[in-house]
Amino acid sequence: MGTAKDDKNKPVLSLVPPELIYSVAGVRKYGTDKYHDPNNWKQVETQRYWEATIRHIVAAWNDYTAIDPESGLMHIEHAACDLAFMLQQIKGGNDGNTDGTE
Numbered sequence: 001m002g003t004a005k006d007d008k009n010k011p012v013l014s015l016v017p018p019e020l021i022y023s024v025a026g027v028r029k030y031g032t033d034k035y036h037d038p039n040n041w042k043q044v045e046t047q048r049y050w051e052a053t054i055r056h057i058v059a060a061w062n063d064y065t066a067i068d069p070e071s072g073l074m075h076i077e078h079a080a081c082d083l084a085f086m087l088q089q090i091k092g093g094n095d096g097n098t099d100g101t102e
Contacts (some may be wrong), residue, residue, distance in 0.1 A: 020080060023073075027081035030071045046089045053082040 032038045060066045060075035068075050 023077040024081045024084050026073055027071070027077050030073060031081075041085050042089075044085070046086050049082045049086045049089075053079045053086070056082065 028038070031041065056068070056075040056079040059068070060079070064074075064076055066075050067073065068078055071078070
């Protein structure tokens with residue numbers, strides 16, 4: 001029933017595992033509390049997020065449940081959040097370049 005809405009080419013966001021959303025939200029809450037600015041991530045260069053992602057993945061290399069000692073959250077949660085920031089910067093039109101150039 002219902003043909004009034006065409007969703008054919010739209011992403012099915014309900015396919016995203018909820019735990020990914022909760023994990024990224026948890027890291028975002030930690031970062032917002034730490035830096036007192038929910039938008040500070042937009043001022044960080046994309047390359048720095050790439051480096052942070054690699055650090056967190058290496059920290060979890062032999063134990064993917066390893067906990068980041070500073071935040072108390074899993075390293076893979078931090079990596080997921082860093083990748084989310086990178087995707088937003090790249091696909092959202094902001095490459096994280098803070099020197100005013102494109």
